Amino acid sequence: MRILIVEDEPTLGPQLKATLEGAGYAVDLATDGEDGHFLGSTENYDAAILDLGLPEIDGLTVLDRWRREKRNFPVLVLTARDSWSDKVAGLDAGADDYLAKPFQTEELIARLRALIRRAAGNASSELIAGPVRLDTRSGRVTLDGAPVKLTAQEYKLLSYLLHHKGKVVSRTELIEHIYDQDFDRDSNTIEVFVTRIRKKLGADIITTIRGLGYQLDDPQG
Template sequence: MRLLIVEDEPTLARQLRETLEGAGYAVDVANDGEEGHFLGSSESYDAIVLDLGLPEMDGLTVLDKWRKADIGIPVLVLTARDSWSDKVAGLDAGADDYLAKPFQMEELIARLRALIRRSTGNASSELEAGDVRLDTRSGRVTLSGTPVRLTAQEYKLLAYLMHHKGKVVSRTELIEHIYDQDFDRDSNTIEVFITRIRKKLGADLIQTIRGLGYSLDDPQAA
């Protein structure tokens, strides 16, 4: 899953990036509203963390522009601790959730996980496909109840496919959603990771749809 952080305070932006990368997300950072608006309008993200007090273009304006352009990426706004008016304004402008500063990083991660689950139609933190289970809270993957060790990139790829179970996901979409903007998009690593996941979790779990991409189906639903 790929996230955008729009935050102008350097220390907080760095802490957010390090924490979210440590939780398994690919993360891009924008340090002002104009850059944040551009990235949110031109790149593919699964969720955005947006500070409201930004230079160049304030967060409410950024959010309003995204929503008027029909950009429906889930947005978590960061507000001042006691500013209830900022919370109301953010929600009215199209935010999906808010968090008041200062906050605990664990709560931020939990709220982002919930936003991503809701946006992909998944109510539970545990995703299932046949005998494979992936717990988004713990990052634990099991096959028929037995833990399976995946690398960080294998986990990211599997998690994205499981969030979009039953849909055809193109190679380009996978790259856009599991890597940050600096990734070499001509790399063949997607194919390599798909092969490794099949070896660990079963050859039939991920289907190759010729000319279109990949689909993760539930064998028990067939």
């Protein structure tokens, strides 16, 4: 899953980026509203973390512009402001959740997971396809109850396909959602990771739809 952070605090922004990358997300960081708006308008994200008190363009304006441009990814608003009017303004501008500073990182990650699940139509924190289970809270993957060790990139790819179970996902979409903006998009690593996942979880877990991409279905219907 790919996340955009728009945060101008010189310590907090990089800390959040490192923490989310450690939790298995691909992360881009913008440090002002102008760059944040541009990235959110031109790149594909599964969610954004947006500070309201930004230089260049304030966070509420950024959020309003995204929504007017039909950019519908979930947005978690971060702000030092704690008045009810600021919360209402953020939600009315199109925010999906709100977290006031200071906050616990564990709560932010839990809220982010919930936003991504709901956006994909998944109510549970556990994603299931036949004998395969992925717990988004712990990052644990099991096959018939036995733990399976995946690399970070294999986990990201499997997680994205499980969040979009039953849908055909193109190679381009996978690249856009599991890597940050600096990744070489001509790389053939998606095919390599799909092959590795099939070896670990079964050849039928991911179906190649020729000319279109990949699909993960529940083998048990």
